[in-house]
Amino acid sequence: MLENTIVSILLVFLVVAAATAISFRNVLNSVLALSVFSITLAVLFVLYQAPDAAMAEAVVGAGLVMALFLVTISKTRAEEEAD
Amino acid sequence: MRLRKIAAAILILVLTLALVGAIAELPSPDERVSQSALTQRIIGKGVVETGATNLVAAVLFDYRAFDTLGEATVIFAAVAGVVLMFYHAPLHPSAIGLSILAKRSLDVIGPFVFVAGMYIVVYGHISPGGGFQGGVILATLTILISIVYGLQEERRLLDPRFKTALESSAALLFMTVAFVGVFSGEYFLSNLGAGFFRGHPGSVLSGGAIPLLNVAIGLKVGAGLALVFYSMVKKEPE
Numbered sequence: 001m002l003e004n005t006i007v008s009i010l011l012v013f014l015v016v017a018a019a020t021a022i023s024f025r026n027v028l029n030s031v032l033a034l035s036v037f038s039i040t041l042a043v044l045f046v047l048y049q050a051p052d053a054a055m056a057e058a059v060v061g062a063g064l065v066m067a068l069f070l071v072t073i074s075k076t077r078a079e080e081e082a083d
Numbered sequence: 084m085r086l087r088k089i090a091a092a093i094l095i096l097v098l099t100l101a102l103v104g105a106i107a108e109l110p111s112p113d114e115r116v117s118q119s120a121l122t123q124r125i126i127g128k129g130v131v132e133t134g135a136t137n138l139v140a141a142v143l144f145d146y147r148a149f150d151t152l153g154e155a156t157v158i159f160a161a162v163a164g165v166v167l168m169f170y171h172a173p174l175h176p177s178a179i180g181l182s183i184l185a186k187r188s189l190d191v192i193g194p195f196v197f198v199a200g201m202y203i204v205v206y207g208h209i210s211p212g213g214g215f216q217g218g219v220i221l222a223t224l225t226i227l228i229s230i231v232y233g234l235q236e237e238r239r240l241l242d243p244r245f246k247t248a249l250e251s252s253a254a255l256l257f258m259t260v261a262f263v264g265v266f267s268g269e270y271f272l273s274n275l276g277a278g279f280f281r282g283h284p285g286s287v288l289s290g291g292a293i294p295l296l297n298v299a300i301g302l303k304v305g306a307g308l309a310l311v312f313y314s315m316v317k318k319e320p321e
Contacts, residue, residue, distance in 0.1 A: 053218070068311070
């Protein structure tokens with residue numbers, strides 16, 4: 001019962017995080033919201049007995065994709081400022 | 084214009100309703116096991132047939148190992164594409180890294196991150212995790228090093244040519260294991276049938292070819308994603 005409540009709260013939070021990610025004007029904030037989304041999804045995977053998927057989601061979503069996005073943002077910003 | 088907005092609103096509404104319906108259909112976390120014949124078969128016989136106690140690894144590297152080979156090929160092609168795209172960008176000398184505090188902190192946590200990554204790769208057939216997850220952690224460690232210590236230092240520690248060689252030889256290791264099955268008279272990517280060491284399920288040396296394939300995938304993913312990051316961070320020629 002308690003577990004069901006936690007799952008419901010996390011599912012709602014997932015939608016909120018996704019909506020936040022697309023509503024920011026600043027792309028840096030969007031990337032941060034996206035990594036919050038990934039971590040929440042990883043916790044949900046654990047609750048649904050899928051620790052393998054949770055591990056992949058956590059390391060890829062919060063680690064790797066975040067790093068690649070930050071590099072891309074910093075590179076494109078430098079080009080915009082140069083113009 | 085206005086018509087388009089109404090159409091978009093209807094589309095979003097329908098999609099939202101469908102997704103909410105799908106979430107309502109999700110089983111609660113207490114109802115653990117699906118009752119389909121395939122699920123029952125793998126849960127019932129997976130440990131005996133593959134020697135791996137992590138049944139997800141048993142599916143990934145034994146029953147459906149051919150699909151894993153396909154995924155590895157996709158990553159290989161993606162890495163090759165990124166490296167090719169950024170091939171002519173020279174390394175910029177100005178990347179000197181962060182402050183001494185960040186450097187000393189990485190000195191402390193770095194070895195633990197490395198051990199965690201290796202543990203997840205090597206124990207992939209026993210506990211949750213596996214080659215892909217552990218490999219990404221190892222790649223993240225090289226990203227941390229290149230951010231904290233600067234790209235020059237990371238390049239000195241792990242030459243890009245070494246990473247390329249590591250990725251290719253890991254792919255070769257996967258294919259060698261796959262062809263052992265063919266040459267021993269079994270099928271492509273066969274596991275225990277090809278005479279790989281069964282061991283005692285639950286110990287590190289068990290599961291036949293699964294730990295070998297895990298190590299191959301771990302090195303391939305780790306080296307490949309590290310190469311992707313390295314190629315992207317290199318400065319463009321001015």
